[in-house]
Amino acid sequence: MAAFLAFFLALSPVYFGAGSAAAQPPPGASPWVDEGASPWVEEGESKVRLIAAATTVDEGDSVSLGLELRMEPGWKIYWRSPGDAGLPPQVDWSGSANLAAVEISWPAPRRYSAYGLETVGYEKKVVLPVTARPQSQSQALALKARVDYLTCKEVCIPRRVNLAFDLPAGAGEPTSFAPLISRYRALVPGPHEDGEMAVERMEALGAGDKTRLRVTARSDRPFGSLDVFVEGPPGFWAGAPKLRVLAGGRVAVLTMAAGTGSVSAQRESKSVPLVGMPLTVTLVESSVESDVDSEFSPARALETRLVVAAGTETSGLGGFAWILAIALLGGLILNLMPCVLPVLSLKLLGVIGHGGGETGAVRRSFLATSAGILFTFMVLASLAAGLRMAGLSVGWGIQFQQPIFLAAMAVVLTLFACNLWGFFEIPLPGWMGDLALRYSGHSQGRPHSLEGQFLTGVFATLLATPCSAPFLGTAIGFALARGAGETYAVFAALGLGFAAPYLVIVAAPQLAVQLPRPGPWMVSLRRLLSLALALTALWLLSVLAAQLSVDATAFVAALLVALGVVLWGQAGEKPRFAMPRSVLRMAAVLLVVATPLAPGYFEETSLPPPQSGDDLWxxxxxxxxxxxxxxxxxxxxxxxxxxxxxxxxxxxxxxxxxxxxxxxxxxxxxxxxxxxxxxxxxxxxxxxxxxxxxxxxxxxxxxxxxxxxxxxxxxxxxxxxxxxxxxxxxxx
Missing domain, CATH: 3.40.30.10 (Glutaredoxin)
Known part of the structure; x- marks a missing residue:
């Protein structure tokens, strides 16, 4: 299309002759000319002129000019890379005097999609900033510009105008056009030295006619609407991008079809591979139109040059199946990570406690634990999807950044440890006592309640989330960067992998049944394993101290100690304190409720720079x-x-x-x-x-x-x- 238009322009002397005769305003136009501007040259639906930022050629090395084009509503001209069709404005300065060099800059454009074609350009009004370098700063600058451009609406019309503009030498002053030129010069994309917005990487995905480019950008504040324009060597093309925003809108991933040559050449592997190709990337944010008389004005724009790297393609059924397999394996390996070690005590007791039991009961018990794991993974997937829809940051284990969550987990660990130590041998009446006993799954008379086993699975999953494992990061990254359906599928695969040891017992319950029957030796084992849970609670308190303060942590620790003392005091046939058992039970309930709320009464501290034990980091x-x-x-x-x-x-x-x-x-x-x-x-x-x-x-x-x-x-x-x-x- 571009080649055809260039050929058409070359064979249109009648059109261009008419334009050439219009070196002055056409009959009926106002003869008045703004100081610092050439006369308007009108061509039907458009008009063009040169404007200057100063009235003279001063002693500087360059002169700031602008090529101003205005179009009737609905008409547009094209950017330097017009897309699937069109031609950019071209200027011939050969008739100028005292002109050494000229550089035209291109403000950020906008995209137009119509009839399956993607074009790039400007509507209504644009000023192309021009930097002119005189041969001599002490002489006048006589500019002669022949401007060829293409305007399009339902039809495209090639235009040619001749502009003349003289700037005398000597001292001058700014013109009324200086702010306009400066504003458009500020819209020219360039590097952001302050780092507020950057393109992190550009990767090639797929092969042949399935080749895609993936551009990853980040910002110090959430992105608005976003587009990207990619330019390369002759024959390179890139389509309209599909946008995904991550990390609360601060990271944008734009994926688009791209290649060199025709699609058939790509299909036959005759095109040039994109990996290793240097390309120019222009990122334009918040394309906003106001009234019909205004021009396109982006909020931010960035231009950079990158070399295409090889990326990993995870789209399509094959790639998605591979991600699910990775998630399954990552969930399985998660069982061996340090975060899960304290929960191994509960797993061990769960297996040993079934020694000599019935296979049906074993299956039901371990199915309940697996159900608790899968349920919690689905809840986490729902939270991730909801936070992402709300434009908030999501991540694996971010709930551990919340002091209230840390305190709540410390309470649960304390209840587990006290139960294993024997403080719950006499059930607490009411919902609190029943819930605390069911958490452990070892309450008197109901050693393997299904509710308790289900909650054990929930607790194990929550305690595992601050850990990562091989393959887990890849799976989580894919899930949190895709749609809700893919997020749920990946989290379900993670849950199945994490529950795999339990499901093995479900498939072969005789492995647990053939273990020795529980006996007095279990009391000593339970007390030993309770120490692992107590140490985990202390670790959570150390994390809380890093987020709040030592005083806040000491207060929460005192509440946990009080909870343990109260539970110990009500244990046994008779209370160890001189007060009714009902009072102790009510005190336990109040402590369980109050402890997670306690961090809310303390302010977060300012964390010092992280240290590794010395000053190396x-x-x-x-x-x-x-x-x-x-x-x-x-x-x-x-x-x-x-x-x-x-x-x-x-x-x-x-x-x-x-x-x-x-x-x-x-x-x-x-x-x-x-x-x-x-x-x-x-x-x-x-x-x-x-x-x-x-x-x-x-x-x-x-x-x-x-x-x-x-x-x-x-x-x-x-x-x-x-x-x-x-x-x-x-x-x-």
């Missing part, structure tokens, strides 16, 4: 990473949190010891640590930029990996050292 500074990499440095980023046990394990086993510490200490790498203990939208957006929504998360930047190389969830010193070596490969 710097606080996370995302904006500093590009300059460090450009200078040849390798940067290691660790996103961690006090509530993430896997993160703490990675620190102890890999990041804060041995070879990694020596590399940091010797200045071989710059180490940054981002603390996500409390909610931080900037960190959430950073994770979402990599398609991740949980931690641990570690990435290495360097001359060979300027966009970052993501490390696995479980680290070893050798893995980190190998990643650092690969990242600095180009600088060696």
């Amino acid at each position: 710097q606080p996370f500074a995302r904006a500093a990473i590009p300059s460090l990499v450009a200078s040849g440095r390798v940067v290691l980023v660790d996103v961690t949190a006090e509530w993430c046990l896997t993160c703490q394990v990675n620190k102890k086993l890999a990041l804060d010891r041995g070879e990694v510490t020596r590399m940091i200490d010797n200045g071989g790498i710059t180490a940054m640590r981002a603390d996500w203990t409390r909610r931080d939208d900037d960190i959430a957006a950073y994770l979402a930029g990599f398609g991740r929504f949980g931690i641990p998360f570690n990435v290495v930047y360097g001359p060979a990996t300027p966009r970052g190389m993501v490390l696995p969830e479980l680290l070893t010193p050798a893995r980190v050292a190998d990643a650092v070596s690969r990242a600095r490969a180009l600088s060696e």
Whole structure:
């Protein structure tokens, strides 16, 4: 289409001759000319003129001009890359005097979709900023411009106008057009030096005629409506993007069909591969139209140049099935993560407690636990979908950023530990006592109640969420970046994987039945395993101390101790305190209700910069990473949190010891640590930029990996050292 229009323009001397004769305003037009502007040249549905920001050629190296075009309503002209059809304005300055060079800038455009074609341009009015460099600043500048442009509505009409404009030499002053030129120059996309908006990466997906480009952008504030225009070498094309926003709107993922040559050439694998191709990306936000006399005015625009990297395609049935398999495996491995270790005591008691029992009862019990796990995963999926629809940040384990949740979990752990220690041998009357006993599943007379087993599954799932596991991050990232249906499917697969050990017992109940029958030895085992739960409660209190204060944590701890003392006091045949048992029971109920609410009465503290035990790690500074990499440095980023046990394990086993510490200490790498203990939208957006929504998360930047190389969830010193070596490969 573009080639045809160019041919049509070349063979239209009648049209162009008429335009050439219009060097002055046509008959009937006002002879008045604004100071600092050439006369309007009108061509039917459009008119064009040159405007200047100053009245003279001053002593500067350049002169700021503008090519102003106005169109009747419904008509448009084209951007420098017009899309599937159209031609951009072209200016011939060959008749000018004292002109050394001219550069035209292009304000952010908008997209037009009609009849299956995607075009890019401007409606109503636009000023193309022009930078003219005189050969001599002491002489006048005589401009002669022949402007060829195409206007389109239902039909397209090629136009040619001749403009003449003289600027004298000497001292001058700004014209009335200076603000207009400055405003349009501000709309020209360019890099955002302050880092408020950036394109993180551009990846090629698929192959042949199924090739797609995926552009990931992030912002320090939620994006508005967003579009992207991608330019490449001759023959390159890119369609309209499909937009997904993540991390509360701070991360945008735009996916579009793209390629080189025709679709048939792509289908026959004759097109040039996109991976490794440098492309120009223009990101335009909030395309807003006001009244019919105004012009297009974007809120923000960004232009950058990137090299296409190879991406991972997860769309389609095959890719989705692979994601579900990864989710199933990740859920299974989650059973071995540190966060779940305290729950193993409950699992162990559950299995042992069925020794010598009936296979039917075993099946029902473990099915109830599996149902509790799956139910909780579906609740988490619903929360994730709801938060995403509300435009809020979502992530795996983010409930541990809430002090009330931490206190509530500490209460549940205290109830579990007290029950295993024997404080609940005599059931508390009323709903509170029944609920507390059912939590453990070991109440007197009902050692394996289905309600208790179901709640055990719920509790195990909640306690597992601060941990990540191999394959889990990929599955969670896919789920939280897709629609509600895919989110539920992935979370269901995670739940099935996490429940797999229970389902094995459901399929083969004789494994539990053949164990020794419970006896007096179970009392000692239960008390021993209760210590694991008590230690977990202490860990939750340490996380609470990082989020609030030592005083707030001490107050919550005192309430938990009081709860334990009250439960101990009412245990046995007679109360251990000189007060009615009913009073003790009511006190227990009040403590259970009051403890989770206690953090709400304390203000959050200001967290100090995260430390690794010394001064080797710097606080996370995302904006500093590009300059460090450009200078040849390798940067290691660790996103961690006090509530993430896997993160703490990675620190102890890999990041804060041995070879990694020596590399940091010797200045071989710059180490940054981002603390996500409390909610931080900037960190959430950073994770979402990599398609991740949980931690641990570690990435290495360097001359060979300027966009970052993501490390696995479980680290070893050798893995980190190998990643650092690969990242600095180009600088060696």
